[in-house]
Amino acid sequence: MMKKFSILAAGILSVAAIGAAIAHESENPAVKARTSVMQLYSFNLGTLGGMAKGEVEYDAEAATRAANNLVVLTQIDQSAMWPAGSDNVSDPSTRALPAIWENFPDVGTKGQAMADAAVAMQAAAGQDVEALKAAMGDLGGSCSACHKAYRAPKD
């Protein structure tokens, strides 16, 4: 009985350990930095998305502040955050595909599309909730375009 229990416990522990390994944050400061930028995007998008879905009452000022932040985020120079060797083959804690490093011009084009969508959201956010909802589509499309091409699927 005891033995059975300890095998079971060991099993659970090792599953937990694997889970921890997958969720483990990268040791690479550049990867940490770019992940943080993504989290800042997601936080501000949450403010806008909550209003788009009608979960939160529309507030022109709060929406504008969030959209302003998105524009600022697109202006961060990320060139030092994507050093060679920080793809998902070299570092399993990231989902960044090696194709990024082979297609910098295309990554740049997709980044510019997102910057344009953020500027459009900046104009729309303070207008009214319908304009905000409409701008969410292009913004989301610009995120997905890059994630589809250059991010590995979740395990």
Add this chain to the structure above:
Amino acid sequence: MFHAAGCASCHSAPDAVGGDKLMLSGGRRFETEFGTFIAPNISSHPEVGIGSWSAIDLANALIHGTGPEGQHYFPAFPYTSYANITAEDVVSLHAFLSTLPVSEAESVSHEVGFPFNVRRGLGGWKLLFMSSGWVVEGDLTDQQRHGRYLVEALGHCAECHTPRNGLGGMQRDLWLTGAPNPSGKGRIPGLTPDQLDWSEADIAEYLKSGFTPDYDSAGGEMVDVIENTSRLTDDDRLAIAAYLKAVPVSSTGLPSK
């Protein structure tokens, strides 16, 4: 309806993006365990496309999976789902397709080995696995019924989100419970209420902008799907969400067929 049915996702040229996706020249390759299927030219070219088809020809293709000469199509073309499309929508689609640009690209033969290359065998496959009628029945609201039409017929969501048996037939008793990804790694997630616990507003927003409830964005094949669903109306997307909440969590709630 063209976008709801996702025609361009398969039938546009392999490198097409944006407005070029309206040129339905075919050529995209779909690798499966049965072989590689290559989407044909369905532009309005009279010879290499389907420009000479009548609305009845289109209805036979969409609803019965049968070509103008009576040949069976492979079910990579999701006629198993399209079987529930209304005649009215087929006529609209026929009219719309004729307005799209013409492509002269010749269709390429599928690369499918024996015995799956014997099209006659597909007649038997259809008898076994093509069931008409809706999967989710019972007391549905008008909104849920509209969502059912979008999900079960036009959107053909189940083609990926429902597991298949050894011969590639959808297991309708495991409707939308998720399936292995045929392109290899990973799993296509289940959409039943026990597996997808998003609110209806979350589902509708995801189908519009691709944002998940924690404001990550879609990736993979769903990006192409969202390109289509983003062109539907808010009412359509909310109807899809309402329908998904009515899908039974397991086979136990399904009517016997």
